[in-house]
Amino acid sequence: MIASTLVVLYPIVYIISSSFSSANAIISGKVWLFPVEPNFNAYTAVFKNKQVLGGYMNSIIYTAGGTLISVVLTIAAAYPLSRKFLPGRKFFTAMFVFTMLFSGGLIPTYFVVRNMHLIDTRWAIVLPNALSIWNLMVTLTYFKTSLSEELFEAATLEGASDMRILTSIVLPLSQAIIAVIGLYYAIGLWNSYFDALIYLKSSDKFPLQIILRNILISNQADLSMGADMVAMARRQGMADVMKFALIVISSAPLLMVYPFVQKYFVKGVMLGSIKG
Amino acid sequence: MPDLHKKTRKLMLEHWQLYLLLLFPLINLIIFKYLPILGLQMAFKDFRVSKGMWDSPWVGLKHFQAFFTSPNFWAIIGNTVTISLYTIVAAFPFAILLAIGMNELSSARARKTVQFFTYAPYFISTVVLVSMMMQMFDPRIGILTRLLQLFGYRGDNVFGSATAFRHLYVWSGVWQQTGYNAIMYLAALTAINVELYDAAKVDGCSKWQRIWHVDLPGIQPTIIILLILNMGYIMSVGFEKVYLMQNPMNLENSEIIATYVYRMGLINSNFSFSTAVGFFNSLINLILMLSVNKAAQKVGETSLW
Numbered sequence: 001m002i003a004s005t006l007v008v009l010y011p012i013v014y015i016i017s018s019s020f021s022s023a024n025a026i027i028s029g030k031v032w033l034f035p036v037e038p039n040f041n042a043y044t045a046v047f048k049n050k051q052v053l054g055g056y057m058n059s060i061i062y063t064a065g066g067t068l069i070s071v072v073l074t075i076a077a078a079y080p081l082s083r084k085f086l087p088g089r090k091f092f093t094a095m096f097v098f099t100m101l102f103s104g105g106l107i108p109t110y111f112v113v114r115n116m117h118l119i120d121t122r123w124a125i126v127l128p129n130a131l132s133i134w135n136l137m138v139t140l141t142y143f144k145t146s147l148s149e150e151l152f153e154a155a156t157l158e159g160a161s162d163m164r165i166l167t168s169i170v171l172p173l174s175q176a177i178i179a180v181i182g183l184y185y186a187i188g189l190w191n192s193y194f195d196a197l198i199y200l201k202s203s204d205k206f207p208l209q210i211i212l213r214n215i216l217i218s219n220q221a222d223l224s225m226g227a228d229m230v231a232m233a234r235r236q237g238m239a240d241v242m243k244f245a246l247i248v249i250s251s252a253p254l255l256m257v258y259p260f261v262q263k264y265f266v267k268g269v270m271l272g273s274i275k276g
Numbered sequence: 277m278p279d280l281h282k283k284t285r286k287l288m289l290e291h292w293q294l295y296l297l298l299l300f301p302l303i304n305l306i307i308f309k310y311l312p313i314l315g316l317q318m319a320f321k322d323f324r325v326s327k328g329m330w331d332s333p334w335v336g337l338k339h340f341q342a343f344f345t346s347p348n349f350w351a352i353i354g355n356t357v358t359i360s361l362y363t364i365v366a367a368f369p370f371a372i373l374l375a376i377g378m379n380e381l382s383s384a385r386a387r388k389t390v391q392f393f394t395y396a397p398y399f400i401s402t403v404v405l406v407s408m409m410m411q412m413f414d415p416r417i418g419i420l421t422r423l424l425q426l427f428g429y430r431g432d433n434v435f436g437s438a439t440a441f442r443h444l445y446v447w448s449g450v451w452q453q454t455g456y457n458a459i460m461y462l463a464a465l466t467a468i469n470v471e472l473y474d475a476a477k478v479d480g481c482s483k484w485q486r487i488w489h490v491d492l493p494g495i496q497p498t499i500i501i502l503l504i505l506n507m508g509y510i511m512s513v514g515f516e517k518v519y520l521m522q523n524p525m526n527l528e529n530s531e532i533i534a535t536y537v538y539r540m541g542l543i544n545s546n547f548s549f550s551t552a553v554g555f556f557n558s559l560i561n562l563i564l565m566l567s568v569n570k571a572a573q574k575v576g577e578t579s580l581w
Binding site: 073074077079080081083085088095096099101102103104106107108109110111112113116127128129130131136161162163166187190191192193194198209212213216217240243244247250251254255258259262265266 | 318392
């Protein structure tokens, strides 16, 4: 038990410590567990970088906006489909589920997005994959099992319209499930880079993950500039520390939110597994 | 019969608001999921961007043949399947161990703490995960490279090694997903009948005996179902992590179907060919999903829907 916790923890601790260490310590390999010559240099440098800041802003926009759109669409689909009397319900549900099993694939989808003139727009990030059928199923199950028929009957008897029922009864009672799917959508949006990779061209729209990828993995964007040898060595070390800092700040938002939503997270997995 | 239709129409009109609500996700679904399915015909044509999809000439199965006979075919399929199987086999023991371990913790606080730390990696993005790996395996300063060298590792570029690719990919996946995977097993463990535990205690079982004879059999159905369902995903290894870990040096072991489709389609603009490969992949996945679902249904009472 203890061993596994440590194994899981160690890489995270190492990265965090490294991000606070001095450049020289990293190069000479002195950092094992705790920060050596701790300082905030890496962080100040990172926050000054316009690309990083821009990416951060974009990710916030995509995550907030995308989650909103996705949750709205999910409820807009789950609520009608949960009403047992609705004609065509099975048909429509099947339509949604089918897309879990079979899809057009990368190229045809790309061309649809292209023909809709969405290439290189922010909409390309939040629209094509707005509806996760998995989340839809979870919400649908929740609606069907947790909302009793009596509530609906009582409301209908009092003359409430479907929309009224939605806003006054269903939504207030569904806060838990909205939290769950909202969380899953948000995680997905914040962490993914694939859609941005294929649909976006202008760097001012890049989300943080793409910026990260360019800096950390492809070594394309340079956090440091200049040609002086000694300075370059120092900057090279600096580049490494900054990479560590970058890793920390990009994971920080989700990891900071995580403790608060931990129970929702577990609940979501359970709900999903009840269905499957 | 006319009575039924009248009733249906009445219902439909009465609940027009529901249909209106449904319209929006439905439109999104049709545009972004069903239109592309229509676009699959590109796989059977020689697609020319200038002519558009409808006017490009038909070529039948030419692209499929090209794919099946291409020298990369077996390597790509092999990589995809190997990575999947390796992941499944490597991941589930640890998830089970973790779940059992957590179940044994008497204090709820201890359990919450362990939960907290083992789920955390799930929240880390793929980019960050791969970056962490690259930093820790860096030839110059990588701390894990240093560790490996202590054990006699001679080389210095772990990421450049084709053979190392699989291990890196799978074990980093285990690190990230074990906590998440354990949730299901933990749920199954807590569902085990308390009387069985009491009976075991009365019989004088030690802790390990109890785990072996009560816990494991208790979650056996869950294990089997999950294994079966995971097999359905064998041919659909995800793009993101593999793509980030790929480089020209490890390509022979790191090219999977998804990255191949991307490379052929969006990089080389080999649109029709790429669509054909993707089509093939989707078809196999469909067959696999339906089969494993049938199998899971036979074994247990659950399935995907």
